[in-house]
Amino acid sequence: MRSVEWHQGFVRLVDQRFLPGELRLLELERPEQVAQAIRDMAVRGAPAIGATAGFGLALAAWHSPARSQATLLHDLQQAADLLRSARPTAVNLAGAVERVMRRVAAEENVERIRQVALDEAQAIADEEVARNHRLGRIGAELVADGATILHHCHTGALATVDYGTALGVVRAAHEQGKHVHVLVDETRPLLQGARLTAWELQQLGIPFTLIADNAAGHFLRTGQVNLVLVGADRVAANGDVVNKIGTYKLAVVARENAVPFYACVPTSTIDLSIADGDAIPIEERPAEEVTGLTLLGRPVAPEGVAVANPAFDVTPCRYVTGIVTENGVAYPPYAESLPRIVSAANGRDS
DSSP: OOSEEEETTEEEEEOGGGTTTOOOEEEEOSHHHHHHHHHTTSSOSHHHHHHHHHHHHHHHHHHOOOOSHHHHHHHHHHHHHHHHTSOSSOHHHHHHHHHHHHHHHTOOSHHHHHHHHHHHHHHHHHHHHHHHHHHHHHHHTTOOTTOEEEEOSOOBHHHHSSSBSHHHHHHHHHHTTOOOEEEEEOOTTTTHIIIIIHHHHHHHTOOEEEEOGGGHHHHHHTTOOSEEEEOOSEEETTOOEEEETTHHHHHHHHHHTTOOEEEEOOGGGEETTOOSGGGSOOOBOOTHHHHTOEETTEESSOTTOOOOOBSEEEEOGGGOSEEEETTEEEOSSHHHHHHHHHHHHHHHHO
């Protein structure tokens, strides 16, 4: 099943907060619920967030009582503003909202607007899945038989509608018969690696070992890692990669130990309008995500402690060996290679 889909007039998605213990589905019927699910990380991962936002606009169109074009477009604009503000860092969210809004703006008939909103949202989800499969096949060419791959956060089917980006590369290599092993870092504070990546790899039968975040440097320095694969929530025009907090540290240590470091992203995650990573907003998450950790049933942090909890960091392009996309691998200088990749992808999608 897909991690998010349109089902009988609802947006149905896997609630990632309950995994690995429980596979729970949410059925959402209002755009406000969709925005809340994105904000609360019931759904997460840039491509999945984008598809979910598209379906959220379809909900707004289908359930609006509007009988005129002007009123319906007004309702959709309100829903678009709400969805766009749910999480600021991932470019896919804003991109999906803008794409649906452009399509419906060209329609005059109310029923056509409703149908076009749904059709466009479905197209966004379908295109993401197709991109993931192509990206996986291309990225698998970089993976040698017997390779050990260090993976950060979670980039599998749950985060991408289906198949995966960086984990899609791992999955494609495994399906090709390559004997790969994944080092899964836990990815604090929300443990997406321990909870979600480990769960998906178990489902797929791909060998892996779960490690503490702070152990990654040890495995890189001692020659136990052949390459590092991560995803991204946004890639700037110069090749800077914004991804889950902790990515920058991995990239620096990988470079120090001559281990290739690849970001694996669909072209929908590349934002050529942003010059570099410092121009990308970094979401600050609630302090409770850090202080909520317990040990022996007790909180590990003192009560009232000050907390900083950035959800993402910027990995400067000089630490990125290559950026794997569904249209090939971009290499430095990224200011030249990324526009070619995006232009070719736009031609394919059109």
